[in-house]
Amino acid sequence: MKANELSPVRKSILPQSGDRWENIAQRELPGTAEGDAVAMLQSWNLHVFMRSAGGVGRLRSDNPILPSDVIFVEPPRA
Amino acid sequence: MYDLVIRNGRVVDGSGMPAFNADIAVQDGRIAKIGRVAEAGRREIDATAKVVAPGFIDPHTHFDAQLLWDGYAKPALSHGVTTVVAGNCSLSLAPLKAEHRMKLVGMFNQIEEMPLKAFKEGVVWDWESFPEYLARIQKGLAINVGQLVGHSVLRLWVMGEAAMERTANQQEIADMQKLLRECLDAGAIGLSTSYVDMDETLKPVPSRYADADEVDALASVLSEYGRILQIVPEFYDPDLTIARLDQLAELSIKYAIPTTFSPLFVSADNVGAVERVMARVDEQFARGARVWPQVQTRPIDISFSFAVPSLLFIRLPGWYNVMRFGTQDEIIEAFSNPESRAKLVAEASSQMALWSFLRLRHVASEANQQYVGKTLAEIGEMRGVSPLDAMIDLSVEERLDAHFIAENMGHNLDDKVGGLLKHPRVHIGASDGGAHILSFSTYGDTGYLFGHFVRNQGLLTLEESVKKITSDTAAIWGIPDRGLLQKGLVADIVVFDADAIDRGVEVYVQDVPGDGSRYIRDAHGVDTVIVGGGVAWSATEGYTSDARGAILPPAIDPALERIAA
Numbered sequence: 157m158k159a160n161e162l163s164p165v166r167k168s169i170l171p172q173s174g175d176r177w178e179n180i181a182q183r184e185l186p187g188t189a190e191g192d193a194v195a196m197l198q199s200w201n202l203h204v205f206m207r208s209a210g211g212v213g214r215l216r217s218d219n220p221i222l223p224s225d226v227i228f229v230e231p232p233r234a
Numbered sequence: 235m236y237d238l239v240i241r242n243g244r245v246v247d248g249s250g251m252p253a254f255n256a257d258i259a260v261q262d263g264r265i266a267k268i269g270r271v272a273e274a275g276r277r278e279i280d281a282t283a284k285v286v287a288p289g290f291i292d293p294h295t296h297f298d299a300q301l302l303w304d305g306y307a308k309p310a311l312s313h314g315v316t317t318v319v320a321g322n323c324s325l326s327l328a329p330l331k332a333e334h335r336m337k338l339v340g341m342f343n344q345i346e347e348m349p350l351k352a353f354k355e356g357v358v359w360d361w362e363s364f365p366e367y368l369a370r371i372q373k374g375l376a377i378n379v380g381q382l383v384g385h386s387v388l389r390l391w392v393m394g395e396a397a398m399e400r401t402a403n404q405q406e407i408a409d410m411q412k413l414l415r416e417c418l419d420a421g422a423i424g425l426s427t428s429y430v431d432m433d434e435t436l437k438p439v440p441s442r443y444a445d446a447d448e449v450d451a452l453a454s455v456l457s458e459y460g461r462i463l464q465i466v467p468e469f470y471d472p473d474l475t476i477a478r479l480d481q482l483a484e485l486s487i488k489y490a491i492p493t494t495f496s497p498l499f500v501s502a503d504n505v506g507a508v509e510r511v512m513a514r515v516d517e518q519f520a521r522g523a524r525v526w527p528q529v530q531t532r533p534i535d536i537s538f539s540f541a542v543p544s545l546l547f548i549r550l551p552g553w554y555n556v557m558r559f560g561t562q563d564e565i566i567e568a569f570s571n572p573e574s575r576a577k578l579v580a581e582a583s584s585q586m587a588l589w590s591f592l593r594l595r596h597v598a599s600e601a602n603q604q605y606v607g608k609t610l611a612e613i614g615e616m617r618g619v620s621p622l623d624a625m626i627d628l629s630v631e632e633r634l635d636a637h638f639i640a641e642n643m644g645h646n647l648d649d650k651v652g653g654l655l656k657h658p659r660v661h662i663g664a665s666d667g668g669a670h671i672l673s674f675s676t677y678g679d680t681g682y683l684f685g686h687f688v689r690n691q692g693l694l695t696l697e698e699s700v701k702k703i704t705s706d707t708a709a710i711w712g713i714p715d716r717g718l719l720q721k722g723l724v725a726d727i728v729v730f731d732a733d734a735i736d737r738g739v740e741v742y743v744q745d746v747p748g749d750g751s752r753y754i755r756d757a758h759g760v761d762t763v764i765v766g767g768g769v770a771w772s773a774t775e776g777y778t779s780d781a782r783g784a785i786l787p788p789a790i791d792p793a794l795e796r797i798a799a
Binding site: 162203223 | 401429438441442443444445446449468471473474476477478480481513514518520521
């Protein structure tokens with residue numbers, strides 16, 4: 157089996173240096189208004205977004221994205 | 235005359251082939267003969283009606299600290315485990331500069347629930363480098379140890395406090411590569427990293443600040459040695475787990491290295507998710523990747539008292555913060571003060587079903603003994619309060635020395651778990667031996683495999699189960715000369731009764747340095763455990779002084795390796 161023969165799975169990216177929600181929104185969802193795209197990304201990535209909202213695991217309040225995070229750029233597949 | 239002869243055993247040699255009757259002779263620590271042995275042995279073991287198998291290998295433990303005061307990794311060795319892999323989940327105790335010791339102790343305390351006092355009173359900090367640590371634990375070592383290098387400690391060594399703040403620059407990555415090579419030269423079995431864990435301040439551990447380039451660079455070093463990468467993915471979410479195993483697969487193929495992720499649990503509400511993950515594992519193996527999921531045998535039981543933080547409360551921030559950061563008096567005050575108690579009750583009320591089925595397992599006072607063994611629902615009814623209030627009241631009355639257990643929290647669907655354990659691309663492991671010592675016993679998973687899944691459920695054969703926890707594990711991890719009963723291999727051997735082997739009941743013991751306690755399980759049906767040709771434990775003698783544990787793989791001579799290359 158080759159890589160391009162793998163079954164499709166939920167699309168994700170790894171952050172680039174300095175990535176914030178806005179950067180990722182512009183790069184991965186270029187056809188969507190930035191505010192809407194950021195909201196969508198946050199809703200698809202609660203494992204990252206909730207860090208800044210909750211007490212547990214809280215870190216840099218202005219950017220919860222870690223360099224090692226998986227960021228989904230589409231909703232869960234049915 | 236041989237050093238040791240095991241006679242009349244039913245040999246299950248670890249290959250998966252059918253059992254056969256034979257004697258085994260041991261000389262100079264290695265298996266000298268398998269067949270009919272006419273010569274006598276200086277020591278002879280009668281294995282009539284018993285199974286003779288290779289020593290079991292436990293690939294996912296956190297014995298790093300315990301090995302400093304207990305070279306037997308008790309009671310793991312008595313269960314037939316002759317080799318443990320420590321240093322999982324990005325945490326090892328070396329390489330570690332003196333100024334980072336307490337930071338790492340904090341992480342072990344938070345992530346692996348190991349008591350601070352045990353580190354303070356059980357550890358003499360006389361090492362910094364990886365070879366120094368190995369030399370330290372090798373004194374009196376009775377069990378074999380494969381020692382992973384923790385990614386978080388590599389970062390701490392190279393980057394200091396910045397390891398917990400940012401990505402590494404090119405020079406720092408190069409320094410980490412150099413340090414990893416030094417560890418691998420000294421005998422490290424691989425590298426571990428984590429994508430989920432938090433430190434004692436509830437911030438992500440250093441490995442989570444690494445970007446993909448850093449992990450790639452470290453994997454390239456593993457490739458030079460053919461060594462394994464172990465990760466903890468976001469195991470609570472199948473999409474995240476699949477994304478991580480895809481990452482691993484790319485590294486495995488690019489660098490021709492084995493990789494493993496742990497844990498993979500199955501529960502009633504995620505059967506489909508596990509099937510999705512396994513379908514992806516199968517595809518990635520078909521591509522030529524090695525991405526071994528680790529599956530534990532035992533169901534999830536979690537014990538706790540409010541005297542120490544419990545990960546059972548990690549999704550209840552108010553409760554967890556009280557447990558994590560409060561003193562005994564502060565926790566009792568939080569439970570007693572009407573205002574703070576009301577907040578805690580409100581936060582926990584969404585999980586009322588959980589509190590109802592928790593069972594009280596231990597209290598100190600005579601007055602509350604009547605409740606031991608009952609569920610909180612039953613106790614609440616007796617007292618005329620809610621189950622949650624019963625838990626809080628008992629904890630206050632006992633000054634936090636009230637212990638509760640949540641049984642069968644998951645991973646308890648026998649046919650599904652058995653199917654996973656049998657799967658050719660599943661790696662049996664994830665015991666967490668030596669960690670979470672006040673949450674559950676991490677000992678006896680091998681006994682449970684044989685007692686529950688082989689003998690009671692009939693879901694695996696004896697031969698395939700032995701293979702899974704011996705030769706398969708040795709092959710996946712590149713552990714030399716072990717995992718099979720073959721002439722010339724090291725004599726790590728366990729003799730057990732296939733009709734009796736099992737784990738005992740979970741018991742609370744006080745044998746941790748610093749007056750600490752833990753939950754353990756004794757071994758049932760294990761007769762003799764042999765490490766490096768010497769009897770390390772037997773049912774009649776207990777632990778012996780014949781300590782022949784080794785570091786696996788042995789240190790290599792880098793000069794020779796480079797000449798050979």
